[in-house]
Amino acid sequence: MSLRSFPGGIHPDDMKHLSRNRKIEPVPMPEKLIIPMSQHIGAPAKCIVKKGDRVRRGQKIGEAEGFVSVPVHASASGEVTAVGEAMHPFGKMLMSVTIKPDESGDTVEGWGVERPWEELSRDELKTLVREAGIVGLGGATFPTHVKLSPPPDKHINTLVINAAECEPYLTSDYRLMMEKTHELLSGIRILKKILDVEECRIGIESNKKDCFEILEKEIQAQGLAGITPILLEVKYPQGAEIQLIYALTGREVPSGKLPMDAGVVVQNAGTAIAVSEAVERNIPLTERVVTVTGSTVGTPGNYLVPFGTPLKHLLDVARADLEKTGKIIFGGPMMGMAQAFLDVPVIKGTSGVLLQALDETIKDSTYSSCLRCGKCVEICPMWLMPTRFGSLSRTGRFQECEEAGLFDCKECGSCTFVCPSHIPLTHFIKLAKFRVLEEKRRQKS
Amino acid sequence: MKKLIVSSAPHIHCGETVQGIMLDVLVALAPATLAGVYFFGLKALMLYTVCIAVCVVTEWLYQRICGFKITIKDLSAIVTGLLLAMVLPPQTPWWVAAIGGFVSIFVAKQVFGGIGYNIFNPALVGRAFLLASWPVYLTSWSEPAKLMSGNWFSLTDAVSTATPLTLAKNGEYTTKLADLFFGNVGGCVGETSAIALLLGAAYLFYRGHISWHIPLPYVGTVALLTWVMGENGVFTGHPLFHVLAGGLILGAFFMATDMVTSPVTGRGKVIFGIGAGILVVLIRKFGGYPEGVCYSILLMNAAVPLIDRLCIARRFGEVRA
Ligand code: SF4
Ligand code: SF4
Numbered sequence: 001m002s003l004r005s006f007p008g009g010i011h012p013d014d015m016k017h018l019s020r021n022r023k024i025e026p027v028p029m030p031e032k033l034i035i036p037m038s039q040h041i042g043a044p045a046k047c048i049v050k051k052g053d054r055v056r057r058g059q060k061i062g063e064a065e066g067f068v069s070v071p072v073h074a075s076a077s078g079e080v081t082a083v084g085e086a087m088h089p090f091g092k093m094l095m096s097v098t099i100k101p102d103e104s105g106d107t108v109e110g111w112g113v114e115r116p117w118e119e120l121s122r123d124e125l126k127t128l129v130r131e132a133g134i135v136g137l138g139g140a141t142f143p144t145h146v147k148l149s150p151p152p153d154k155h156i157n158t159l160v161i162n163a164a165e166c167e168p169y170l171t172s173d174y175r176l177m178m179e180k181t182h183e184l185l186s187g188i189r190i191l192k193k194i195l196d197v198e199e200c201r202i203g204i205e206s207n208k209k210d211c212f213e214i215l216e217k218e219i220q221a222q223g224l225a226g227i228t229p230i231l232l233e234v235k236y237p238q239g240a241e242i243q244l245i246y247a248l249t250g251r252e253v254p255s256g257k258l259p260m261d262a263g264v265v266v267q268n269a270g271t272a273i274a275v276s277e278a279v280e281r282n283i284p285l286t287e288r289v290v291t292v293t294g295s296t297v298g299t300p301g302n303y304l305v306p307f308g309t310p311l312k313h314l315l316d317v318a319r320a321d322l323e324k325t326g327k328i329i330f331g332g333p334m335m336g337m338a339q340a341f342l343d344v345p346v347i348k349g350t351s352g353v354l355l356q357a358l359d360e361t362i363k364d365s366t367y368s369s370c371l372r373c374g375k376c377v378e379i380c381p382m383w384l385m386p387t388r389f390g391s392l393s394r395t396g397r398f399q400e401c402e403e404a405g406l407f408d409c410k411e412c413g414s415c416t417f418v419c420p421s422h423i424p425l426t427h428f429i430k431l432a433k434f435r436v437l438e439e440k441r442r443q444k445s
Numbered sequence: 446m447k448k449l450i451v452s453s454a455p456h457i458h459c460g461e462t463v464q465g466i467m468l469d470v471l472v473a474l475a476p477a478t479l480a481g482v483y484f485f486g487l488k489a490l491m492l493y494t495v496c497i498a499v500c501v502v503t504e505w506l507y508q509r510i511c512g513f514k515i516t517i518k519d520l521s522a523i524v525t526g527l528l529l530a531m532v533l534p535p536q537t538p539w540w541v542a543a544i545g546g547f548v549s550i551f552v553a554k555q556v557f558g559g560i561g562y563n564i565f566n567p568a569l570v571g572r573a574f575l576l577a578s579w580p581v582y583l584t585s586w587s588e589p590a591k592l593m594s595g596n597w598f599s600l601t602d603a604v605s606t607a608t609p610l611t612l613a614k615n616g617e618y619t620t621k622l623a624d625l626f627f628g629n630v631g632g633c634v635g636e637t638s639a640i641a642l643l644l645g646a647a648y649l650f651y652r653g654h655i656s657w658h659i660p661l662p663y664v665g666t667v668a669l670l671t672w673v674m675g676e677n678g679v680f681t682g683h684p685l686f687h688v689l690a691g692g693l694i695l696g697a698f699f700m701a702t703d704m705v706t707s708p709v710t711g712r713g714k715v716i717f718g719i720g721a722g723i724l725v726v727l728i729r730k731f732g733g734y735p736e737g738v739c740y741s742i743l744l745m746n747a748a749v750p751l752i753d754r755l756c757i758a759r760r761f762g763e764v765r766a
Contacts, residue, residue: 010459012457012459091451168457242761242762246761252761252762253762254762254763254764255760255761255762255763255764256762257762325449326449326450327449327450327451327452327456328449329454329456333454333455333456333457334454334455334456334457335454335455336454336456337454338449338450338451338452338453338454338456339449339451340448340449340451341449354456356456361450361456362452362456362457362458363450365452368463368516368519368560368561369558369559369560369561369562370561371463371466371560371561371704371705372561372704372705372706372707372709373466373654373704373709374704374708374709374710374711374714375461377709377710377758378711381761382760382761382762383758383759383760383761383763384760385709385710385757385758387709404757405760405763408760408761408762408763411454413454413455414455416455416458417455417457417458417459418459418461420461420462420463420465420466421463421561422458422462424453426453426454426455427453430453
């Protein structure tokens with residue numbers, strides 16, 4: 001069978017063998033949870049608890065502020081010991097609620113109560129998704145209900161489920177799909193109903209063929225129509241929305257537009273499972289599966305982690321050797337964020353924690369001049385000229401960067417990965433974007 | 446625990462380096478380099494040594510004097526030196542070769558700003574300069590010497606001959622194709638053996654350092670045009686002869702594909718290849734020289750900024766009016 005794909009892209013070692021066969025394992029409750037009000041793209045939630053309050057698991061502690069926002073829930077029962085700014089994985093101090101978990105394990109009323117959903121209206125379903133605090137769990141953390149509310153003039157006819165998991169090392173989606181196949185399919189049916197679409201395509205990279213087969217079998221057993229798993233070539237960034245849509249449907253999302261302009265809504269597989277739990281069992285999003293992996297991790301695996309769990313606790317559970325560790329990354333090695341502090345919490349977007357040994361870490365920040373080898377141009381999945389961005393951005397010609405398609409760049413990191421001169425192209429691109437936006441803000445005010 | 450390293454994504458790299466690419470180019474040039482020694486003896490070896498040494502020393506001295514970062518470790522100066530020696534006639538005097546090496550690195554590379562900034566292929570600039578300054582040395586040719594014979598060992602003695610292309614200029618297509626293919630003909634040190642060059646080119650393809658975009662249109666254009674523009678009317682030419690004789694194979698696979706001095710986009714590379722092909726045929730057929738590979742590439746080098754500007758690809762999802 002020929003595998004579907006997109007033009008361009010790179011082939012890093014997938015490194016998934018470290019953790020792919022480790023079953024999802026809950027971590028013991030840490031001594032404290034630091035839960036940020038901002039775990040999604042959009043307005044941070046507004047804190048609605050104060051120091052000294054007792055909370056139950058699943059209780060709302062932050063209320064959504066505006067449409068592009070979601071509520072935040074307590075990930076354990078216990079006492080609120082602090083409300084204030086705390087270190088966030090984004091590298092800044094942000095409003096967070098600290099909870100000291102207790103032994104009671106009390107949950108909020110209605111937690112886990114089964115709910116027949118077939119009778120519910122699309123709007124009622126959407127409200128459930130929103131109230132459960134669900135955001136894109138692939139790492140983008142865009143509020144899911146917003147993606148499920150396309151304006152009436154956009155005609156959506158395909159739901160795409162992102163099960164590519166193209167970042168090397170990460171296996172959390174894979175494990176979820178293997179262990180929660182049933183929930184995945186219910187989640188997809190709910191999403192289909194909300195969007196009122198007939199067709200759903202699930203994109204899976206061919207290094208997860210077992211998962212593809214299980215899904216096919218289950219779909220057949222349940223007699224589900226309009227859900228098709230499709231095998232994709234193992235290539236980065238196969239799971240980037242634009243590339244995934246192209247591989248699965250052949251449609252090109254127009255430059256500067258959204259997937260919905262191509263009639264598609266993309267949801268991550270983990271998100272679909274969270275939707276099923278929220279709608280069918282009334283369980284809000286308070287934990288997620290995190291792949292903890294890398295050469296200095298003693299027991300790499302896929303851990304079920306309550307939000308707010310400090311990184312240090314998770315690393316202890318996974319027996320990480322911090323002496324030998326040079327870099328800790330939240331997310332995958334291509335797009336993840338390096339962390340400076342061990343007390344940052346796991347949040348909704350933390351798909352993985354990757355540890356690199358000192359000798360694997362890219363330390364040398366020197367680079368040589370561009371050879372004009374064209375490799376970055378050849379592999380850019382957005383068909384841009386990264387080398388141009390590099391030289392323009394370095395010389396402060398940000399305006400010209402914009403004209404050359406700067407904002408089409410998805411910051412996938414592929415160009416930096418291949419550059420033989422080791423030019424941090426992606427970094428220069430981010431810098432240029434920052435400066436262009438800054439300039440625009442300045443002009444406005 | 447030491448301080449954690451924080452840097453911007455991505456956090457992994459494919460491992461390729463400039464030095465690695467240059468090393469691959471040297472490996473790819475090895476068969477043709479050896480073929481040069483096999484056919485032309487110690488003269489070839491001397492030219493290789495002189496050119497490489499002068500190139501490396503010039504680069505080092507220049508950067509040392511200017512206080513720039515020394516980049517000889519990236520091996521690019523060695524590649525330039527080797528390529529320059531390969532496009533010189535075997536009995537070129539050593540001091541001429543040395544001046545060529547100096548010009549290649551100093552004028553064509555460092556004055557422009559070093560690797561990555563040069564517009565023209567350094568080795569070809571060196572050769573063009575020598576051809577203009579000492580035309581006699583650059584246009585006298587010797588026959589391949591018998592292995593281990595007196596001529597093979599001698600640094601000066603040689604039996605002079607005409608190159609296949611000089612003969613062809615006078616309408617004599619007498620050279621056996623097999624000799625052209627294996628390299629048993631008069632010509633520049635490293636250009637005569639097509640098989641050795643193609644072997645190396647295959648390696649560069651395999652390693653992903655060159656693509657078909659330049660060599661194929663280049664060689665294809667030369668073949669097509671020389672076939673069409675035959676001596677006795679249309680389609681009576683000698684395409685295979687013109688592809689194998691002279692420096693076309695070396696030029697197409699190792700000089701025109703030089704990353705720094707060729708277009709960055711696939712489409713641009715194809716235009717570059719076709720343009721160079723047309724120029725070679727024009728020079729060989731109508732120009733004053735029997736061979737035109739060197740000038741064809743240099744002329745196309747000059748056109749690269751223009752080609753790059755014209756060939757900005759459609760961006761993914763871009764709707765063009
Ligand atoms: S980071 Fe941007 S420019 Fe670089 S390869 Fe990815 S999309 Fe292209
Ligand atoms: S990959 Fe690096 S060296 Fe090659 S063209 Fe792009 S920026 Fe230049």
